[in-house]
Amino acid sequence: MSSASPSSGAEGPGGSITVELPDGSTRRVPSGSTGADLAAVIGRRLARDAVAVEIDGELADLTRALPDGAKVRVVVDASEEGRAVLRHSTAHVLAQAVCSLWPGAAYAIGPPIADGFYYDFELPGGARFHDEDLERIEQRMREIVEEDQPFVREEHSIESGLELFADQPFKREIIERVATTAGASEAGDEELLAEAGRGAAGRVSAYRNSPAFVDLCRGPHVPSTGRLRHFRLTRVAGAYWRGDEHRAQLQRIYGTAWESAQALEEHLHRLEEAERRDHRRLGVELDLFSFPEEIGSGLAVFHPKGGLVRRIMEDYSRRRHEEAGYSFVTSPHITKAGLFETSGHLEWYAEGMFPPMELDGGQRYYLKPMNCPFHILIYRSRQRSYRELPMRLFEFGNVYRYEKSGVVHGLTRVRGMTQDDAHIFCAREQMAGEITSLLTFVLDLLRDYGLSDFYLELSTKPEGKVVGSDEDWEEATAALRVAGESMGLELVLDPGGGAFYAPKISVQARDAIGRTWQLSTIQVDLQLPQRFGLEYVSADNARRRPVMIHRALFGSVERFFAVLLEHYAGAFPTWLAPLQARVLPVRDDHAEHAGRLAADLTAAGLRAEVDPASEPLGARIRRGRMEKVPYLLVLGDDDVAAGTVGLNVRGAPSPERGVPVAEAIARIVTDAASRAVSPATAGARREPGQ
RNA sequence: GCCGGUGUGGCGCAGCUGGUAGCGCAGGCGACUUGUAAUCGUCAGGCCGUGGGUUCGAGUCCCACCACCGGCUCCA
Numbered sequence: 001m002s003s004a005s006p007s008s009g010a011e012g013p014g015g016s017i018t019v020e021l022p023d024g025s026t027r028r029v030p031s032g033s034t035g036a037d038l039a040a041v042i043g044r045r046l047a048r049d050a051v052a053v054e055i056d057g058e059l060a061d062l063t064r065a066l067p068d069g070a071k072v073r074v075v076v077d078a079s080e081e082g083r084a085v086l087r088h089s090t091a092h093v094l095a096q097a098v099c100s101l102w103p104g105a106a107y108a109i110g111p112p113i114a115d116g117f118y119y120d121f122e123l124p125g126g127a128r129f130h131d132e133d134l135e136r137i138e139q140r141m142r143e144i145v146e147e148d149q150p151f152v153r154e155e156h157s158i159e160s161g162l163e164l165f166a167d168q169p170f171k172r173e174i175i176e177r178v179a180t181t182a183g184a185s186e187a188g189d190e191e192l193l194a195e196a197g198r199g200a201a202g203r204v205s206a207y208r209n210s211p212a213f214v215d216l217c218r219g220p221h222v223p224s225t226g227r228l229r230h231f232r233l234t235r236v237a238g239a240y241w242r243g244d245e246h247r248a249q250l251q252r253i254y255g256t257a258w259e260s261a262q263a264l265e266e267h268l269h270r271l272e273e274a275e276r277r278d279h280r281r282l283g284v285e286l287d288l289f290s291f292p293e294e295i296g297s298g299l300a301v302f303h304p305k306g307g308l309v310r311r312i313m314e315d316y317s318r319r320r321h322e323e324a325g326y327s328f329v330t331s332p333h334i335t336k337a338g339l340f341e342t343s344g345h346l347e348w349y350a351e352g353m354f355p356p357m358e359l360d361g362g363q364r365y366y367l368k369p370m371n372c373p374f375h376i377l378i379y380r381s382r383q384r385s386y387r388e389l390p391m392r393l394f395e396f397g398n399v400y401r402y403e404k405s406g407v408v409h410g411l412t413r414v415r416g417m418t419q420d421d422a423h424i425f426c427a428r429e430q431m432a433g434e435i436t437s438l439l440t441f442v443l444d445l446l447r448d449y450g451l452s453d454f455y456l457e458l459s460t461k462p463e464g465k466v467v468g469s470d471e472d473w474e475e476a477t478a479a480l481r482v483a484g485e486s487m488g489l490e491l492v493l494d495p496g497g498g499a500f501y502a503p504k505i506s507v508q509a510r511d512a513i514g515r516t517w518q519l520s521t522i523q524v525d526l527q528l529p530q531r532f533g534l535e536y537v538s539a540d541n542a543r544r545r546p547v548m549i550h551r552a553l554f555g556s557v558e559r560f561f562a563v564l565l566e567h568y569a570g571a572f573p574t575w576l577a578p579l580q581a582r583v584l585p586v587r588d589d590h591a592e593h594a595g596r597l598a599a600d601l602t603a604a605g606l607r608a609e610v611d612p613a614s615e616p617l618g619a620r621i622r623r624g625r626m627e628k629v630p631y632l633l634v635l636g637d638d639d640v641a642a643g644t645v646g647l648n649v650r651g652a653p654s655p656e657r658g659v660p661v662a663e664a665i666a667r668i669v670t671d672a673a674s675r676a677v678s679p680a681t682a683g684a685r686r687e688p689g690q
Numbered sequence: 691g692c693c694g695g696u697g698u699g700g701c702g703c704a705g706c707u708g709g710u711a712g713c714g715c716a717g718g719c720g721a722c723u724u725g726u727a728a729u730c731g732u733c734a735g736g737c738c739g740u741g742g743g744u745u746c747g748a749g750u751c752c753c754a755c756c757a758c759c760g761g762c763u764c765c766a
Contacts, residue, residue, distance in 0.1 A: 118761095128693070128694075129693090129694070130694070130695085131694070131695060234760090235694075235695085235760055235761070236693080236694050236695085236760090236761085237693060237694065237760065237761035237762065238692055238693025238694070238761070238762055238763095239692095239693080239761070239762045239763090240692080240762060240763060243762080243763075244763080245691080245692075245762075245763045245764085246763095249692060249693060249762075249763095250693090250762095251693075251694090252693085252694095252761070252762075254760090254761075280758095280759095284700095284701070285701085291757090291758085293739075293756075293757055293758090296757095297756085297757065297758085345766070348766070349766055351764095352764085352765075352766075369766070370766065372766090401765085401766085403764085403765075404691050404692095404763085404764065404765090405691065405757095406691065406692070406693095406761090406762080406763085406764090407691090407763085407764065407765075408757095408758090409759095413765075499766055500766080501766085502766095523766090550766095584725095584726085586723085586724065586725055586726095587723050587724060587725095588723060588724090589723085613723060613724065614722095614723090615722095615724080615728090615729075616722090616723085616724045616726095616728085616729060617724060617725055617726055618724085618725090618726060618727060618728070618729095619724095619727080619728050619729080620724095620726090620727095621725095621726045621727060622726090622727035622728055623727085623728085624726095624727090625727060626727080632726085634725060634726065635725095636724095636725050637725085638725080639725090646725070646726075648726070654726085655725090655726055657725085657726095
């Protein structure tokens, strides 16, 4: 910030300064020139689109005087940085509007976020926002925009800042935080401090855009509220102050803001697109699964079509695991409390477990939230030799977790689910190699399900309550890091994100519209083998402790099902599609041929059926398309005569007429066997990414 | 768990300030016999999420609970 202090560069009237532009060229401008002045010199269009300026790597207001010799870049509204400025400024206007409508409201923080912004408030007398309020607030915001109020930056000492915000407890708390963390900020405080407008040491900055409203803020902001036109308030929500559920719950308003009406429109359209591929909606439309209220929150039933897709997913996984040296085991859904006491789960996660049932004179039984202790008992059922390692135990295990009522979400967050869970017991010296081959296996298999865009995340030792020595954590984390780095994928760090007993590496996948999902996780666990006293007899006849690797590939079958459903927008690739081909006889008297064709398709190993001619062909074609059947085979007079079929490939713009029956069957068989994502799903993946 | 919203036939929705439920799709039946995104007719289907309350009268108002949606917190 020092190089950008307002005094430098002001050489007095008549002088001039030189600044360097991003392309390396230099410009001579009168001293005292601002970012806005510079943009105007460069071009009218740039001047119009400019929202901020970067001076020597620091974002600043357009109104700031440029220092001599600075590297300067003008930030335009249609860039991600520019939008963040627009959104941040719009958040201020939101706060201003709320304060004028609810005198005495306390405003907390209001940062830009992906695609928008929010602002947190505490309303006087414990009042709450309601949906209808959004309209009023937005109306007031538009008035403020019409008034085109300038955003004026001010800097304050800590003392004067505290005085300025004397009646704003959250602002005071932020300023006090700035004062006490001078210099080095703690992890997690970044957002807060960014809001704080921490300026030069011991100072804070604020922006005033009318006599009535000033907000503590680092900036930069657009020059005036008139720049903020294309925004919309979207929803109200509760949010805890500083993200801590033990602190006050504030009232949050979310909004979105863009550089143009068109960009706003496109954003709203993207939201609609995401809604169209929402797995909960597709689950109903395609008759795949449901959540009967009679069963309970977060507990799904899979209908025949969904059950079929699921079974195909599982079968393929099972086969691949068998080929990769896994042994299949099963374990019960409930167990005596002692097992989870030994494992430590009751100590750590009791709140997330269903409460126990008391049987046999006070014996407590729990529904299992994890499979690992069971697999451990299988390992421990007899003495193990080093010759048996690595021992890979796999189970599609049903687990039950008591998720809090507000977090249950479709198939992605449920209370009962099936994990494709495996535990690998190996010698310590086998650990690194095992993890590497495991990661390769996982990525290969995920690719077979049609996902292809991955990155890895390494979650390290959490703060606070953990078990195990530092050396153990270090070794396990290093093994994961080495394996992760060898995959040729981006590896991002998630500091403190591990479980209490183990670090983990997770595979994140981007879907067809660019959203990321955490899928597979691999955890190296040195703790449970110890808690359960696991051993094996080594080659030199010593008793050694094995390492345990936890891993789930889908995570949960239900969740992975949902991810694929959304990724494909319901148009499963042929190998996964519940119905692969449907035969449509043009008239009733083609029924016999149609029946034979369907039988041939079935004999070729395909899932096929006939849709009889009780309705016009157009209606049946339409239904087939809406059901996203990969192949629709039309059979009429011409086809009966020539031994052909009219082939409608899902996603293709027009049908192919006169395809020989044998060729049609062969093509479908090939498509299904290849587990190809195209051609039959091509039409489902044309949406632009985000 | 917390904040806001929603809950009407299988699905999507309408039902104004309280007067006793309606539409489209889907479904059954009948006719139509169809060459590429909705043939016509007809019939049936509703404890208006659940339980209390106010009222002469509640889908409409009040309370509690349940479920779902959007967030927050959490996610072994």
